[in-house]
Amino acid sequence: MNFARVSNLARTLVDAVPAILxxxxxxxxxxxVFMRYVMNSPVGWTVEVCVIAWLWILLWGQxxxxxxxxxxxxxILYGSVSPEMRRVFRVVFSVFLVGIYAWSxxxxxxxxxxxxxxxxxxxxxxxxxxxxIALVFSVMSILRYVWVFWTAATGRDAPEAxxxxxxxxxxxx
Numbered sequence: 023m024n025f026a027r028v029s030n031l032a033r034t035l036v037d038a039v040p041a042i043l044x045x046x047x048x049x050x051x052x053x054x055v056f057m058r059y060v061m062n063s064p065v066g067w068t069v070e071v072c073v074i075a076w077l078w079i080l081l082w083g084q085x086x087x088x089x090x091x092x093x094x095x096x097x098i099l100y101g102s103v104s105p106e107m108r109r110v111f112r113v114v115f116s117v118f119l120v121g122i123y124a125w126s127x128x129x130x131x132x133x134x135x136x137x138x139x140x141x142x143x144x145x146x147x148x149x150x151x152x153x154x155i156a157l158v159f160s161v162m163s164i165l166r167y168v169w170v171f172w173t174a175a176t177g178r179d180a181p182e183a184x185x186x187x188x189x190x191x192x193x194x195x
Contacts, residue, residue: 040083047075067144074142074152081155085162090170112174116167123164130160 054068100108134157137149 037087040079040087043075043079043082047072047079050075065144070142070144070147074147077152078155081159085159085166090166109174109177112170116171116174119167120164120171123160123167127157127160127164130156 050068050071054065054072057068058064100111103111134150134153137153140149141147142149142152
């Protein structure tokens with residue numbers, strides 16, 4: 023098995039996690055509606071599934087599934103400056119984010135490990151497992167922005183920006 027094939031398989035699996043969680047969340051929501059309005063016997067575990075799935079969708083999706091080109095930027099300013107200034111923006115922004123995430127990581131670790139003393143009300147899942155995605159988010163964000171810093175500082179792999187990147191070209195011309 024070659025590296026490209028393994029890489030594509032890993033990317034597919036990583037991107038499938040939010041979709042699976044969204045399906046679980048939707049199914050739990052349907053069960054919740056059915057139990058409350060049809061059976062007149064509401065269940066609480068479905069709310070926990072929805073909240074935990076939503077938390078994991080957001081943090082997993084942003085830290086692991088999202089690509090650099092999916093990032094939201096203040097394009098009015100970013101797109102109006104020269105490519106060299108965009109590189110400066112990327113360097114400064116990545117240093118800022120790596121610093122904040124690295125500074126907060128020990129406190130986040132303490133919080134997540136402390137939460138092993140409590141469990142969710144219905145499913146009895148320890149909260150350190152629920153919140154462990156926050157550690158994944160922080161570590162992956164640090165790695166991502168170290169990479170952004172490296173590529174911007176060395177002048178490689180700068181994403182397209184400006185008017186040319188956002189204006190659709192007419193395929194008939």
